[in-house]
Amino acid sequence: MSGPAAKKQRTQPQYELLYHPGIPGRGEYIRLAFEAAGVSYSDVANEKDTGYDEVKAAMDPKATNIEGGNPVIFAPPALRVPGAGKDGSSPLLIFQTPNILSYLGPKIGMTPDNEADALHVNALALTALDLNNETHDTHHPVAPIKYYEEQKNEALAKATDFRESRIPKYFSFFERVLKGNEATGQGKYLVGDKISYADTTLWQVVDGLKFAFPKEMAAREKEFPLLFGTFYSSVKEEKGIKEYLASKRRLPYSMGIFRHYEELDRE
């Protein structure tokens, strides 16, 4: 079990994250929400020797039904919550990163109470996750299960468009959201005056992009002063996040969604 806040732990269910071991990946969006909330969770594949077998069993590509009447899972990450299933005793097992975030948000204090704000947080997290997906496609524009080297020419074309057209479109959008909320959020929060899962999700995408495209990001920083100057630095120092980033639980980027290929970055 990881995460701080033994205090909250006693009143929370035992949340279990099911994801691939050894990489941040899409699991990181779930981890950051828990860590910022100070809510304990189990990162099954990274914490137990047999953990990844459990994860793979839950994603069996031949299964039609999972314990407790949960439908089968398309892809990790998934979240298992013992005792929260439909019958009140089986585990609840859900998947899709934004679905897990919008489920957890109100329960762990990472979604604003106001309905309108909560909807805006969800839209912004979904948009940051779209940028995450487009980042993945820069190194895998043709076939997700083939090697990068087999689609390198297409990747060069895709990454160029991504850097020149998509990055400024997304960053301009988030800069304007931060600007629109500046009186309340001081450039530190996308919605309202405290951290939400939209903030942790966008932060992780920006952090991953800084790893994958360091030259492009360095060249663009000044164009988006709130996003890089205020938001990025501030979320990094948030209670829970700061401790997490310094811990062993924070895994290094490698061959996941955020990959650094020098030839795909700005020259």
Place this chain on the structure above:
Amino acid sequence: MSGPAAKKQRTQPQYELLYHPGIPGRGEYIRLAFEAAGVSYSDVANEKDTGYDEVKAAMDPKATNIEGGNPVIFAPPALRVPGAGKDGSSPLLIFQTPNILSYLGPKIGMTPDNEADALHVNALALTALDLNNETHDTHHPVAPIKYYEEQKNEALAKATDFRESRIPKYFSFFERVLKGNEATGQGKYLVGDKISYADTTLWQVVDGLKFAFPKEMAAREKEFPLLFGTFYSSVKEEKGIKEYLASKRRLPYSMGIFRHYEELDRE
């Protein structure tokens, strides 16, 4: 104003869909949820001469703030609900297709009451929308704003992988979900025993794929008997959907997400 059910109309807010005119696109996922629910809505850009100007004004790419404290919009579709904003009098304005669907679902009867079932519906709708996005990328694998003809070679490679690897992965998944719920849903519903926005969303993706890749779909029908034999035909006959598909409100596919290019289809 479109949609049937004048009865429900009186007790529902005036929902306004903001989307491009003339194409089904991502707006269709919202339309189908309303139509299956029998809840009236206004399709602003298709119904008023000045409608598209209103849509474009709401998506102003330079704006930082929108009426009523709503953040700016990244891309259509968006939903406007007069009087539902944070202050109780301004409009609520939200975007991101899955965000709009999960917001509307419980209000218009397209989400199951049970929390576990509602979460499963949301995950399945998100997964169908991922398939929608991958379909778009078959004709635009490099640059969303450039012409197909400028990325045709990459599109041929992408569409081949999509047909040979992604389509069977997604369809096998949804077939197994239908199988797992067969005792309750009779192959007609993904979750539970009545239609949800997961069903209308998956149906639209399958329908769009039948338009875009007719040979591939015809060749695969027998592999997925519940999905094609039961689910697809049954949703098409659902109350609300049947009438909608026969109406002028149902727009033909053309140059949107679902496009038919013979060279991208199976030979």
